[in-house]
Amino acid sequence: MSRLNVELPGLNLKNPIMPASGCFGFGREYSQFYDLSVLGAIMIKATTVEPRFGNPTPRVAETDAGMLNAIGLQNPGLEKVIAKELPWLSQFDVPIIANVAGSLEEDYVAVASEISKAANVHALELNISCPNVKTGGIAFGTIPEVAKQLTRKVKEVSEVPVYVKLSPNVTNIVEMAKAVEEGGADGLTMINTIVGMRLDLKTGRPILANRTGGLSGPAIKPVAIRMIYEVSQAVSLPIIGMGGVQSAEDVVEYFYAGASAVAVGTANFVDPFVCPTIIEELPPILEKLGFEHISECKGRSWKQHEPFAHYRA
Amino acid sequence: MSRLNVELPGLNLKNPIMPASGCFGFGREYSQFYDLSVLGAIMIKATTVEPRFGNPTPRVAETDAGMLNAIGLQNPGLEKVIAKELPWLSQFDVPIIANVAGSLEEDYVAVASEISKAANVHALELNISCPNVKTGGIAFGTIPEVAKQLTRKVKEVSEVPVYVKLSPNVTNIVEMAKAVEEGGADGLTMINTIVGMRLDLKTGRPILANRTGGLSGPAIKPVAIRMIYEVSQAVSLPIIGMGGVQSAEDVVEYFYAGASAVAVGTANFVDPFVCPTIIEELPPILEKLGFEHISECKGRSWKQHEPFAHYRA
Amino acid sequence: MMQKEFCRIISQTEIAEDIFELSVKGELVSQINAPGQFVHIRVTDRWGPLLRRPISISSFNKATKQLTMIYRKEGQGTALLAKMVPGMELDILGPLGNGFPIEEVSSGETALLVGGGIGVPPLYELSKQLAAKGCNVIHVLGFQTKSTVFYEQEFLKNGETYVATVDGTYAAKGFVTDVVDRLRFDCIFACGPTPMLKALEQHYSDKKMFLSLEERMGCGIGACFACVCKKADDPLGVSYKKVCSDGPVFRAGEVVI
Amino acid sequence: MMQKEFCRIISQTEIAEDIFELSVKGELVSQINAPGQFVHIRVTDRWGPLLRRPISISSFNKATKQLTMIYRKEGQGTALLAKMVPGMELDILGPLGNGFPIEEVSSGETALLVGGGIGVPPLYELSKQLAAKGCNVIHVLGFQTKSTVFYEQEFLKNGETYVATVDGTYAAKGFVTDVVDRLRFDCIFACGPTPMLKALEQHYSDKKMFLSLEERMGCGIGACFACVCKKADDPLGVSYKKVCSDGPVFRAGEVVI
């Protein structure tokens, strides 16, 4: 009996572990290491209408327990993703969550309506939070009304459930979550990266050509946990949590906070086997902690626990 | 000839290194390790009108390359700080920056007007950004108009220059900085901690009794650098930078970003000698990098460098 | 006076399951003034983990400048510590805090030392010093299970020693408090889990008693206010004591535990 | 096929100031298919530092399953690497990327190998293989200063070797490009600082030339788009090559450097 299967809107997951968007390309590289069918799902790299080159290099810089990236949504464009990448991925028994990005509302709508038709795309992840693109973007991720409106538009055209990816670079994340819930989102994914910068000691200049970049990795985990804790109590949408996940213990911590599944980003670069390793290590850890199923961990940080459960409702 | 002296409103510093508020108490403990007169300045623990006990324990939790704290502004209260702590500190040849906190505008005004009269208090640091107090607080640090108004009120009563300590937990830090500049601030200190949380693997509950806490340490350095980079270009106030400073190289990076002085917080817990060590190691590093004086590093990340300087103005 | 010093590791041995005995040599040993003080250890010269770890001094010898600690391999900090080998240097801040007041028990009186799990170590130096000054020393030591029992023989040298294990796999089954009920003594010294300390405080409020507390720490020296506890005479007020610099040992009834 | 493997360190020597030669043994050596490929090394089992470090393979021996790297102690990652000693295990991902195409030079033809600083190491295996197949190999190696010169004798065994130091403290003073002007050859292979590669590309656009590029990397395997460069035939467009998986070696003129 599996301790790990999870049901989310559009997603029937054999386990709640999936690589995070942008940290796994379209899966080709990691398929050299293991069978991608072991994964709960795959969040593929952001797709835009047109192909994008992204930002100049250097695009990554290391920080203490983290890294900055400013890739700038490089991707081969909608047409090629649909013609090449998704069909290639269909050889694996794994649902795809397509990360949808753009500069204008029309862009998101265009990508969403097309990509959601692909047979193996089971959900969309609306990327309203990429810190590394200049135009548009920022407003979608930081102004509740704008986010709500965009969510609504995308929901109108999408053939699969829509998850909205929240930016941590806001004063009030709960407000953002509520807005996209009102906009009709089926779920949330959080968090995207925190805007940061590193300077070169010798030149004094930013290491990244884009100057600022998005901070990911273990450094941001406490911020993600806090935000999921807050948001999961305020909305009734399921949350796919991410930010610094490196181990099965981290996954449990995310579930405690209120997540229903967990994505792994930066850790793939450190250890290409990190996802299958976590999937293997989760059941014994649940066993040790006394849980029969991972879902029992969910929201434990704020829910009344057994034996007090009957005091509620 | 010193490479390190720095002039800021109210502060004539022999060097730009000072312990950050809340990480050095009122100096007594660290005076057992070294002569506090070597420091550029001391930012003392937040002072409120009345004595405060603060939050229940546990109050600290470790994270990757960082820590969370939820002390809750414990302090002996204005009267005792003025009667006991400041006089004791006056034995050292070091200017004091008094961290002023409260729940209501009146509280800030009351503390500021009194504490700014102390002979060795050369500047105030208006703490509008403590993430660990429930009442008030949050609005002061996140709503530009409210911050501006508070700054103005405190400026009216303070006998020394007023630095405002900015919270990183906002969508737009530049907006906040501009607001307090308009309110009459003489300088900025940034950043305070980022709100975060950790959960206990065994219980599922937050490790901190206060549940959330403020993230400090190396993990937040890239966020602080980015914010100082943005703010230093947008306002004309001097900035005392902080967040994860551990070494003389970090100090140079903060100056490059646009800081005019640097505070060291969490690192004092790791190494009680960190401040004097940095002060000692700065001159040789400046030498190696080819700077005659630390001020030459300032804003180098965004300023046109020599030999291009004459192209401007 | 506390110092920060790189002390050389003299020996490290796993004396029970996940329980390590670690001895180091350093000048700061000369500054120790009471059993029950602790040191604050930096387990890496990098930032993972960031904070120092507080560990009690379980015994020391001023002549050889050595001090010994006993710790349980728990999380990432103690796991790194457990990998260190003799000859390496360890960044130690200490001695810290105020220890057990041995002057509170006179020669001929009986001291009861109650320890639970990793609360046992600081009692060892206390036991030695009390025995040396002619007190009767009785030890009640509680452990989870047989495999984690340590130092029973060492304590026996100084006086009667009762061991209890929670699961009954060794000696008496149950908690130390079950054993204490049967004993006669003039003064209690205890270190262990908070429920144990609370139970002792309640049941023997008539006795002279000193309890060593634990709290999560930042600085370890009194500067950061991480480790405060309320004073018992002002439970709703602002009075406080710091576990790191006022404690870790308090007279029972002094602070709220 | 690349692998992730814990390889055992066989030897580590400081062969010039802050320049280390590190040999390891592992199954992944059998997968190396050309000189100029690299490995991606995790220098700690913790998160400080977080990312792997890309280091070129400077030579390898499939029979002994050993590969050698030469690196400069620079920042925190290589500083940790430099502390490791034989017997320890190193977490290596590799072999990665596409190396130098030795088939582009026929026996009897002359290959010019130009290396600058820590761009020199990958040329060593190339030099050996070209010499072994009967090509004339000429080396031009540039270093900052005398104390950082390495492997001159090793390269000499395979062919003429010219050394230049920027400050003139050893051999010719100046840049490698100054030396190259005087030489005759059929094909250039180069690795070193970008300005050096650019200069070669400009001055010898008529020659067959292969350049090994460097770029900051995330994954090292082609998944993260950290290390892309533009294709030269579409400098304003979206065409790209990844240094990690399409390179690090490119034919001159293929990508914008």
Ligand SMILES: Cc1cc2nc3c(=O)[nH]c(=O)nc-3n(C[C@H](O)[C@H](O)[C@H](O)COP(=O)(O)OP(=O)(O)OC[C@H]3O[C@@H](n4cnc5c(N)ncnc54)[C@H](O)[C@@H]3O)c2cc1C
């Ligand atoms: C005054 C004092 C004396 C102590 N003496 C001993 C001793 O002699 N032997 C022994 O085995 N243990 C002792 N402890 C407990 C010891 O400090 C913790 O077991 C240790 O810090 C755990 O660190 P870790 O890296 O293994 O765990 P982690 O879980 O990685 O630690 C994370 C953070 O929590 C803190 N922490 C975790 N558990 C505790 C705890 N129980 N008390 C305080 N902080 C904690 C750590 O210091 C660290 O900051 C003492 C604690 C205090 C306060």
Ligand SMILES: Cc1cc2nc3c(=O)[nH]c(=O)nc-3n(C[C@H](O)[C@H](O)[C@H](O)COP(=O)(O)OP(=O)(O)OC[C@H]3O[C@@H](n4cnc5c(N)ncnc54)[C@H](O)[C@@H]3O)c2cc1C
């Ligand atoms: C394909 C390739 C092959 C290389 N081969 C060699 C070699 O054989 N010998 C050698 O000494 N060096 C080589 N380098 C450079 C080497 O990767 C860097 O010197 C090293 O990563 C610096 O790490 P650090 O921890 O010392 O420095 P830090 O400054 O701590 O590094 C911080 C971050 O920046 C990255 N970084 C810093 N400098 C470089 C650089 N020059 N290139 C790419 N990333 C960098 C690091 O990988 C790390 O992610 C090669 C680089 C590449 C891309």
Ligand SMILES: Cc1cc2nc3c(=O)[nH]c(=O)nc-3n(C[C@H](O)[C@H](O)[C@H](O)COP(=O)(O)O)c2cc1C
């Ligand atoms: C190199 C890199 C590229 C990324 N690209 C994307 C992207 O295209 N779309 C997106 O929504 N998030 C992107 N992200 C953010 C991650 O999906 C994830 O939200 C974030 O990195 C936090 O998780 P982590 O700490 O596990 O990496 C990217 C992150 C990294 C490090």
Ligand SMILES: Cc1cc2nc3c(=O)[nH]c(=O)nc-3n(C[C@H](O)[C@H](O)[C@H](O)COP(=O)(O)O)c2cc1C
């Ligand atoms: C234990 C602790 C207590 C703090 N107390 C205060 C405080 O009283 N007032 C304040 O303005 N900032 C306080 N801070 C924030 C620090 O002054 C500083 O802004 C922050 O920690 C970032 O710097 P660091 O990474 O060097 O610690 C506190 C930080 C810590 C870790």
Ligand code: FES
């Ligand atoms: S740990 Fe800082 S005051 Fe006790």
Ligand code: FES
């Ligand atoms: S380093 Fe990730 S694609 Fe090259």
